[in-house]
Amino acid sequence: MSQIAKAYSFPLCQAFEHVLTFYESSQLPCGIILAVTNGSNEEKVQNLKMSLAKAEGLTDIHCFYDKQSSMLGILLGDQMLGNTHFHSLFIKEHLHARHMLAGPVFIASFPEQGESAAQILSGMVQEITAGKGITGDIHIYGGKRSSKAKKSLLLVSQDETVNEFLRIYLQRKGYCIYLAENGREALEQYQRCLPDAVITDLNLAIEDGYQLISKIKNGNAAEYSPKIVVLTHKRLEDDKKRSFELGVSDYIGKPFSPVDLEARVRSLLS
Amino acid sequence: MKDFFQAYGIFAIYYVIVIETLYLTILSLSIKNIFSIIKSSMYSRFQSLSGSEYVPQISILVPAYNEELTIIENVRSLLALDYPKYEVVVINDGSKDETLQVMLNEFQLTRTEHAKSSGVLGTSKVRGVYYNPQYPNLYMIDKENGGKADSLNAGINLSHYPLIASIDADSLLEKDALIRIAKVYMENPDETVAIGGIVRIANGCEIEDGMVKKVNLPNKILPMFQCVEYLKAFLGGRIGWSSINGLIIVSGAFGVFRKDFVVQAGGYRGGYPGEDMNIIIKLHKYMLEKKLPYRVAFCPDAVCWTQAPDTLKILGSQRRRWGRGNLKNMLEYGFHIVGRPKYKVMGLITFPYNIIFETLNPYFRFTGFLALLGYTVLDMTQWRILVIYALLNLLFGVLLGIGSLFIEELAFKRYTRVRDNLKMLAFLFFMFLGYQQLGVIWRFLGHIEFMRNNNTWGTMTRTSWKT
Numbered sequence: 001m002s003q004i005a006k007a008y009s010f011p012l013c014q015a016f017e018h019v020l021t022f023y024e025s026s027q028l029p030c031g032i033i034l035a036v037t038n039g040s041n042e043e044k045v046q047n048l049k050m051s052l053a054k055a056e057g058l059t060d061i062h063c064f065y066d067k068q069s070s071m072l073g074i075l076l077g078d079q080m081l082g083n084t085h086f087h088s089l090f091i092k093e094h095l096h097a098r099h100m101l102a103g104p105v106f107i108a109s110f111p112e113q114g115e116s117a118a119q120i121l122s123g124m125v126q127e128i129t130a131g132k133g134i135t136g137d138i139h140i141y142g143g144k145r146s147s148k149a150k151k152s153l154l155l156v157s158q159d160e161t162v163n164e165f166l167r168i169y170l171q172r173k174g175y176c177i178y179l180a181e182n183g184r185e186a187l188e189q190y191q192r193c194l195p196d197a198v199i200t201d202l203n204l205a206i207e208d209g210y211q212l213i214s215k216i217k218n219g220n221a222a223e224y225s226p227k228i229v230v231l232t233h234k235r236l237e238d239d240k241k242r243s244f245e246l247g248v249s250d251y252i253g254k255p256f257s258p259v260d261l262e263a264r265v266r267s268l269l270s
Numbered sequence: 271m272k273d274f275f276q277a278y279g280i281f282a283i284y285y286v287i288v289i290e291t292l293y294l295t296i297l298s299l300s301i302k303n304i305f306s307i308i309k310s311s312m313y314s315r316f317q318s319l320s321g322s323e324y325v326p327q328i329s330i331l332v333p334a335y336n337e338e339l340t341i342i343e344n345v346r347s348l349l350a351l352d353y354p355k356y357e358v359v360v361i362n363d364g365s366k367d368e369t370l371q372v373m374l375n376e377f378q379l380t381r382t383e384h385a386k387s388s389g390v391l392g393t394s395k396v397r398g399v400y401y402n403p404q405y406p407n408l409y410m411i412d413k414e415n416g417g418k419a420d421s422l423n424a425g426i427n428l429s430h431y432p433l434i435a436s437i438d439a440d441s442l443l444e445k446d447a448l449i450r451i452a453k454v455y456m457e458n459p460d461e462t463v464a465i466g467g468i469v470r471i472a473n474g475c476e477i478e479d480g481m482v483k484k485v486n487l488p489n490k491i492l493p494m495f496q497c498v499e500y501l502k503a504f505l506g507g508r509i510g511w512s513s514i515n516g517l518i519i520v521s522g523a524f525g526v527f528r529k530d531f532v533v534q535a536g537g538y539r540g541g542y543p544g545e546d547m548n549i550i551i552k553l554h555k556y557m558l559e560k561k562l563p564y565r566v567a568f569c570p571d572a573v574c575w576t577q578a579p580d581t582l583k584i585l586g587s588q589r590r591r592w593g594r595g596n597l598k599n600m601l602e603y604g605f606h607i608v609g610r611p612k613y614k615v616m617g618l619i620t621f622p623y624n625i626i627f628e629t630l631n632p633y634f635r636f637t638g639f640l641a642l643l644g645y646t647v648l649d650m651t652q653w654r655i656l657v658i659y660a661l662l663n664l665l666f667g668v669l670l671g672i673g674s675l676f677i678e679e680l681a682f683k684r685y686t687r688v689r690d691n692l693k694m695l696a697f698l699f700f701m702f703l704g705y706q707q708l709g710v711i712w713r714f715l716g717h718i719e720f721m722r723n724n725n726t727w728g729t730m731t732r733t734s735w736k737t
Contacts, residue, residue: 158350158445182479203445205350205479211404233321236354255318 010125012073013118015064019075020117023110029150030110030117031076031084032141034124036103037095040065040072048094056087070102071128073121080152080176081109081140082193088138096136104133108141112150151269152176152193156186156200156212157231166199169258175265183207187215190226196269197227199261202234202243213246227268231256275645276652282638283659289627290666297673299510304570307509308681311450311571320352320449325456328356328448328526329429333421334439335363342376344439347480349408353448357407359425360439364394364415373410378402385409391423391537399428418522419538419545426529426537434532436546438523440577442472442480447572451526454569463553463564464527466512466520467572468504470684471497473580482575485684487693492585493578495705498671498697505570506674512568516620518554520566522546524574531556544595551603554616571682586712593716600629632714635663664702671698 012034013020023030045063052061052074060077074091076084088107095101106124110117124141133139153175157163160181167177178193180186182205190198198216202209213228228248232239235253243251250264319325330348334341341360348358362370373379379400387396394416401409413424422436433455437443447467455462473488488494511517520527522545532538535552538545550566557564579585604625610617639659646656675694678684685691 203350203352205481206346208349214404233317233352234354235321236323238355253321 010066010122011068012064012066012071012125013121015066016062016073016075016121017118019062020121023075023077023117027111029078029080029112031079031081031087032108032110032117032121032124033074033076033084033088033091034106034121034128035072035074035091035095035101036070036105036128036135037065037072037100038070038102040070040100044098044100045072048091051094052087052090056090058087069125069129071125079109080150080193081107081112082152082178082195084109085138085140085194086192092136092138101136103128103135105136105138106133106141107138113141150174150176151197152178152195153265154178154180154186154189154193154195154198154200154226156180156183156198156204156209158182158201158204166258166261170262170265173262181205183209183212186212190216191219194224195226197229197249197265199229199231199265202230202232202239210242210246213243213248217247227265229261229265229268231261272645272648275641275648279638279642279645279655279659282634282641283655283662285634285638286659286662286666289631290662290670292623292627293506293666293670294673296510297506297670299513300506300508300677301673303509303513304505304677304681307570311453314453316446316449316453317352319453320446321354323354325354325449325452326433326459327431328353328433328435328452329425329431329529330356330358330435330437330448331422331425331429332358332360332437332439333363333418333425334360334365334369335415335418335421336365336367336369337439338365338367338369338372341369341439342372343480344442345373345377345408347442348437349405350445350480351443351448352445353452355407355431356448357409357430359409359411359428361411361413361421361425363417363421364413370410370412374400377405377408377410379405379408379410385428387424387427389427390533391427393420393424393427396424417540419540419548422538422545423540426533429529432529433526434529435524435526436522437574438576441469441523442477442482442575443524444482444573444575447524447574448526450572451569454567454572455526458565461563461565462528462567463531463557464520464525464550465567465569465572466508466517467524467526467574468508468570469500469521469523469574469576471500471578472575473497473578475575477575485686487685487690488578488580490580492580492582494693494697495701496578496585498675498694498701501678501694502671502674502698505677506670508568509570509677511620512566514615514619515565516615517566517568518550518616518620518624519547520550520568521574523576524572527553542595542598543591544599547595547599548602551599551607551616555603555607555613558613558616573684582708586708586715589709589712590716590719593713594720596624596629596713597717597720600625632710632717636710636714664699667702667706668698671695671701 045065049061049063052058062075065072084107088105092105108120108124110120114120155163155166163179171177178189178195180189184206200209200212229250230243230248231252233254240251249268252261379402381398382401385399385401394414396413398412411424411428426434451465451467454465471488471493473493474486475482476484488497531553535556539548579588607613607617608621642656642659646653
């Protein structure tokens, strides 16, 4: 009781109260972005909302600017953490270009990072008020990942049938699935969604599997490194060797068993 | 004079009957064979095979001359084939455009001294070999201009694997084309010396990232004619010829060869076009003279998509080149091989057939037509004979075409819409009202060029796949 009450003590949280309650009660995912800005007003917030809707194709956006603490809060309906991160890049750009960015940007998503959206938001407000974070940087709110949080996977294969089959199967097992059909698309999807694991074939158009793996591995070394599982027809020793040298976590040859695949992915991510 | 015209005209009619009957025989062999081909590929698990360590390794040779527009996309698509172990060797044949530079930039290739040429075949001077460890199965050879055959030889010198595949730089392979061909090879690895794939016309198809996403018939008339012409030649003709081991050509656009035998037969011959037919003749000759059992196979489900010329000028230059190459090959080997039992099917059927019915075809058909025309002019009451001649050509031709379409529909069904099939049927018919005659004239002109000692390759212009 006290915790919930405390959560709604901030004006920002109060403003969002019924939106957050709606997401919580319907268990819809939502992305939360919090930025410290200066000189914002109602008109500028509307302006940001419009361009966000236009550029990113979002429909479910809620914005509120709290003058007192000069914090801008944005809720994005139906967005996982990966997507939220992607959109926050746009928002940061937008604010930066108008010289409105005066502090760090914090992002989070419900229900990936907690069972209560209001608690996540208030936690973020507290961290910002406590002066954490570097101005101009995007921080992922460090709230513990809830055990209920959906893990996200990126499936990359040239074979649409395999993609579709695995998407349905793994979604029913409780994963959030992103798909890509070639190396370039996979890289774009990866940067946008930052999945927990990537399941990829080696034979891909434009950029092959090896290029993809090494780009993922070299892209972000420190803070975030997804597990990579190779799922391929290639059963040659050379391919296995090269894949493991690039740092993949597992190598599954086709024909494969979906049960086996899911079990391996689960143990990798736990 | 009139009697001579009549006699010659009647001879021409019999000539047409014989040639068309032969075509029909070959067609019926094709139809007979297609059933076993369908079954065998139905029960093959190509996807699983494409990751197996027991599949032989292949070096894909891509000769490139002024291909800066299409080369990147083609190499990218070749690097994404479903095949366990292969390498792609691009040979820049002294291009005058930026072919080499765009390749070096795209794949960040650097000059290497480690890739050594075996030098078993003589070629023009190789300026350098380029490589990038990031793409361990891609090599680029830069050499001075020496023609397509010379480029292939340079590729053979560098290649590391026992099988070689020659592919035109303006063609796209389907992902499973190589593994399907390899399956045919693996059925009889000791005796198979060469395998051809089918060439289809890509004009009109939707192409994305170097892959054919949606198959459509060409929109323009000339590519459309070539589309049905290729279907007739490959499905109606080559399946049948391969079943009696009488294939005399494996298309230069896509074929797979045993490297050791190609080298022993002397490699590709430069100086004249028609190097694709030449290498097959040499392989036949070599194997028969050594009395080794062998076969030249054809794999109709391994598909290579190619851009067909869409102007009369370029098509004409291509066909004259074919005429030249064909005549050169026939003159070079014909006298030696024809009629000698030692050369089995080659000497007794394929070669006589090719000389009488392919190489000399323009002369007989055309003069026959002229004779009958003269005869009719001299005696208008006999106009029927001219009509008979024309109808014979037309009916047989359409019949052959329908047979080939039948095979296509039975086994491959690339064109799914009813409208497409009706369109192909219509073009099968229209072919005989001008297009085929043009082909005959071009071939004749090619022969004239040969006599006048013109050995140039002629122009082929490329358009980017991105349209």
